[in-house]
Amino acid sequence: xxxxxxxxxxxxxxxxxxxxxxxxxxxxxxxxxxxxxxxxxxxxxxxxxxxxxxxxxxxxxxxxxxxxxxxxxxxxxxxxxxxxxxxxxxxxxxxxxxxxxxxxxxxxxxxxxxxxxxxxxxxxxxxxxxxxxxxxxxxxxxxxxxxxxxxxxxxxxxxxxxxxxxxxxxxxxxxxxxxxxxxxxxxxxxxxxxxxxxxxxxxxxxxxxxxxxxxxxxxxxxxxxxxxxxxxxxxxxxxxxxxxxxxxxxxxxxxxxxxxxxxxxxxxxxxxxxxxxxxxxxxxxxxxxxxxxxxxxxxxxxxxxxxxxxxxxxxxxxxxxxxxxxxxxxxxxxxxxxxxxxxxxxxxxxxxxxxxxxxxxxxxxxxxxxxxxxxxxx
Amino acid sequence: xxxxxxxxxxxxxxxxxxxxxxxxxxxxxxxxxxxxxxxxxxxxxxxxxxxxxxxxxxxxxxxxxxxxxxxxxxxxxxxxxxxxxxxxxxxxxxxxxxxxxxxxxxxxxxxxxxxxxxxxxxxxxxxxxxxxxxxxxxxxxxxxxxxxxxxxxxxxxxxxxxxxxxxxxxxxxxxxxxxxxxxxxxxxxxxxxxxxxxxxxxxxxxxxxxxxxxxxxxxxxxxxxxxxxxxxxxxxxxxxxxxxxxxxxxxxxxxxxxxxxxxxxxxxxxxxxxxxx
Amino acid sequence: xxxxxxxxxxxxxxxxxxxxxxxxxxxxxxxxxxxxxxxxxxxxxxxxxxxxxxxxxxxxxxxxxxxxxxxxxxxxxxxxxxxxxxxxxxxxxxxxxxxxxxxxxxxxxxxxxxxxxxxxxxxxxxxxxxxxxxxxxxxxxxxxxxxxxxxxxxxxxxxxxxxxxxxxxxxxxxxxxxxxxx
Numbered sequence: 001x002x003x004x005x006x007x008x009x010x011x012x013x014x015x016x017x018x019x020x021x022x023x024x025x026x027x028x029x030x031x032x033x034x035x036x037x038x039x040x041x042x043x044x045x046x047x048x049x050x051x052x053x054x055x056x057x058x059x060x061x062x063x064x065x066x067x068x069x070x071x072x073x074x075x076x077x078x079x080x081x082x083x084x085x086x087x088x089x090x091x092x093x094x095x096x097x098x099x100x101x102x103x104x105x106x107x108x109x110x111x112x113x114x115x116x117x118x119x120x121x122x123x124x125x126x127x128x129x130x131x132x133x134x135x136x137x138x139x140x141x142x143x144x145x146x147x148x149x150x151x152x153x154x155x156x157x158x159x160x161x162x163x164x165x166x167x168x169x170x171x172x173x174x175x176x177x178x179x180x181x182x183x184x185x186x187x188x189x190x191x192x193x194x195x196x197x198x199x200x201x202x203x204x205x206x207x208x209x210x211x212x213x214x215x216x217x218x219x220x221x222x223x224x225x226x227x228x229x230x231x232x233x234x235x236x237x238x239x240x241x242x243x244x245x246x247x248x249x250x251x252x253x254x255x256x257x258x259x260x261x262x263x264x265x266x267x268x269x270x271x272x273x274x275x276x277x278x279x280x281x282x283x284x285x286x287x288x289x290x291x292x293x294x295x296x297x298x299x300x301x302x303x304x305x306x307x308x309x310x311x312x313x314x315x316x317x318x319x320x321x322x323x324x325x326x327x328x329x330x331x332x333x334x335x336x337x338x339x340x341x342x343x344x345x346x347x348x349x350x351x352x353x354x355x356x357x358x359x360x361x362x363x364x365x366x367x368x369x370x371x372x373x374x375x376x377x378x
Numbered sequence: 379x380x381x382x383x384x385x386x387x388x389x390x391x392x393x394x395x396x397x398x399x400x401x402x403x404x405x406x407x408x409x410x411x412x413x414x415x416x417x418x419x420x421x422x423x424x425x426x427x428x429x430x431x432x433x434x435x436x437x438x439x440x441x442x443x444x445x446x447x448x449x450x451x452x453x454x455x456x457x458x459x460x461x462x463x464x465x466x467x468x469x470x471x472x473x474x475x476x477x478x479x480x481x482x483x484x485x486x487x488x489x490x491x492x493x494x495x496x497x498x499x500x501x502x503x504x505x506x507x508x509x510x511x512x513x514x515x516x517x518x519x520x521x522x523x524x525x526x527x528x529x530x531x532x533x534x535x536x537x538x539x540x541x542x543x544x545x546x547x548x549x550x551x552x553x554x555x556x557x558x559x560x561x562x563x564x565x566x567x568x569x570x571x572x573x574x575x576x577x578x579x580x581x582x583x584x585x586x587x588x589x590x591x592x593x594x595x596x597x598x599x600x601x602x603x604x605x606x607x608x609x610x611x612x613x614x615x616x617x618x619x620x621x622x623x624x625x626x627x628x629x630x631x632x633x634x635x636x637x638x639x640x641x642x643x644x645x646x647x648x649x650x651x652x653x654x655x
Numbered sequence: 656x657x658x659x660x661x662x663x664x665x666x667x668x669x670x671x672x673x674x675x676x677x678x679x680x681x682x683x684x685x686x687x688x689x690x691x692x693x694x695x696x697x698x699x700x701x702x703x704x705x706x707x708x709x710x711x712x713x714x715x716x717x718x719x720x721x722x723x724x725x726x727x728x729x730x731x732x733x734x735x736x737x738x739x740x741x742x743x744x745x746x747x748x749x750x751x752x753x754x755x756x757x758x759x760x761x762x763x764x765x766x767x768x769x770x771x772x773x774x775x776x777x778x779x780x781x782x783x784x785x786x787x788x789x790x791x792x793x794x795x796x797x798x799x800x801x802x803x804x805x806x807x808x809x810x811x812x813x814x815x816x817x818x819x820x821x822x823x824x825x826x827x828x829x830x831x832x833x834x835x836x837x
Contacts, residue, residue, distance in 0.1 A: 048646035069457025293715035
């Protein structure tokens with residue numbers, strides 16, 4: 001059944017698939033891997049109903065490659081995987097970043113490294129999402145903490161990717177992916193969708209990597225009359241390879257500046273009771289749910305606690321952390337890893353608040369009581 | 379009327395990166411004459427490549443061109459063909475790109491019988507990285523990573539791709555350039571997955587190490603070792619040792635993948651319409 | 656209000672479907688819900704577990720801690736989960752499959768021959784999950800019978816609605832009788 005407006009019980013992976021279609025997804029290539037497989041299954045069923053295409057490729061690398069190809073031909077494209085497959089996709093993500101091909105890469109995190117515990121949650125891929133490819137380039141990483149948020153945030157992922165011509169990594173966790181929750185599905189025809197900027201000049205005037213004021217070069221679809229070249233080699237404004245120092249430098253700096261330009265439009269953070277918080281929690285994904293409960297429990301016990309819930313992990317919402325750190329004496333960062341974003345929180349708070357990590361790596365989610373205990377301790 | 383090959387070239391991107399004596403220019407010329415013979419609209423042709431000497435070809439071509447990651451050209455091409463089945467999608471690849479790192483994509487594209495034409499520039503060596511052995515390097519040949527002689531057996535790429543399910547498989551050489559062009563034209567005109575192995579010479583990194591110092595020596599070798607399929611059919615196995623067949627090596631009619639997927643869309647939309655009703 | 660429910664037994668008993676239907680019924684009643692389940696190869700044949708949280712307000716932490724209501728449909732599940740129940744809670748035991756019930760302090764234990772009811776009265780053993788769901792609704796009022804019946808009708812395979820509803824109603828009726836008797 002295609003998304004119809006109304007209230008439904010929906011699985012996280014299902015919300016990811018249906019939200020993606022609502023966002024305009026028309027091409028998906030993937031390879032089965034727990035705990036992301038339901039996304040592929042759902043899209044195999046739903047995409048042809050909207051005239052979209054689904055293909056199960058021979059591996060993860062083929063999947064990321066195919067979605068980049070389809071995007072160049074004009075289709076909004078996505079792949080979905082989990083940790084081991086996400087590692088395999090890195091070279092392709094780097095290619096899409098450098099060639100500025102819009103696409104969405106879903107990674108449903110599970111316990112790792114290696115095969116780990118495929119059916120259990122973790123948040124170990126936060127740094128891989130940021131730094132997994134070789135070379136140096138910015139990325140955007142979004143992270144939902146509920147099924148309803150998965151539906152709305154995956155739409156943002158597509159809008160951002162198209163608008164800014166940048167691959168967006170959608171970082172879920174096993175709990176959010178597999179649980180079912182109530183989702184109020186909006187009227188899909190009323191969802192605001194962004195499209196990639198298209199060339200406004202004749203084909204013989206088209207410079208595929210010449211960007212205007214917003215630093216985003218207009219993008220022509222293959223087969224639309226604009227014959228141009230796309231290469232993973234360092235390229236100049238014409239799209240052809242260059243090794244000239246000023247041009248190599250210009251590309252790297254434009255990509256970075258474009259990200260900075262995009263940052264205010266792509267940074268999503270929910271704040272809960274932070275205005276007078278003496279202690280705060282910084283959390284994301286399913287852990288933010290436990291954190292919200294811990295913060296309310298702390299308030300009930302008279303402790304002025306607050307929560308920064310990050311839905312955008314990269315670019316890192318430094319400004320939100322800095323503001324809270326001005327007042328709070330401590331920020332607790334619970335993560336299902338040995339401490340990844342805690343380092344960024346530390347950097348952003350720059351000594352204003354005491355930043356304390358809370359790690360859980362036993363394949364179980366962090367509980368509200370664990371966070372509450374830490375809040376009382378700091 | 380036939381157009382000169384320059385009609386299809388981005389001449390402003392010349393000179394090309396290939397060495398003197400390299401056969402890739404001849405193979406590329408055969409590709410362009412094939413495209414010309416079919417009268418294809420340049421806007422409707424998409425040329426995709428991976429990494430390696432052969433894979434630099436698209437940069438010189440006036441089509442929709444995509445130079446991807448090592449080995450993955452066919453996977454990128456699969457996405458393009460799925461999204462826009464009306465495009466003629468042609469992959470230009472080398473023997474390392476297609477048979478080593480990209481081998482899995484090659485056989486799966488053949489198995490799906492997706493409407494992509496792959497031309498493999500087989501020069502038996504990794505030229506871009508200066509002469510390491512590839513899955514197509516003959517046994518006993520010298521390479522920078524086989525200083526004592528290659529102890530591996532090469533693939534018969536055409537047999538491999540045909541066994542995997544391709545609709546059209548052929549082999550030509552740089553020496554037999556006119557034949558090669560005809561084979562490529564038939565490949566492009568094929569609805570399903572088509573594959574042409576073009577045997578070409580790398581005097582710089584293969585010939586010099588293997589007693590063929592010049593391009594002429596290597597072209598002579600191609601001439602002397604190629605056996606047209608019709609002739610090969612009359613020869614014994616012993617007579618064919620050390621030789622290779624050229625011409626059309628396999629043709630069959632099978633449903634093409636994007637056509638099959640169009641039927642999936644039709645069925646799914648019919649089902650959805652019935653559910654709504 | 657936040658009620659936590661754990662449905663436990665073996666793979667193949669349809670407990671995950673029962674959990675989903677319970678969650679959908681609660682949505683029909685206007686509640687917030689979260690449904691989770693145990694994953695992995697063991698879910699097919701070995702132990703199986705589905706959990707549902709039903710609340711009036713947005714649900715922060717989505718995992719079940721100590722449940723208010725526990726259903727045990729196998730001896731293994733009973734041994735593992737029967738005593739992990741909130742004070743004042745309910746444990747519903749399928750006495751067809753569970754022969755020994757440990758002492759459960761501070762919670763009511765309701766025993767019903769759930770699988771036998773499915774097999775002999777509803778007519779198909781596979782409807783044991785619907786009998787169990789009916790029993791849970793009958794005993795706990797976690798969902799209104801109307802919402803639960805609607806959810807059953809919408810979720811079960813086409814053509815099996817009547818069979819499943821019959822099983823659901825049998826479960827509800829037998830549970831209420833059992834309550835009356837205690």
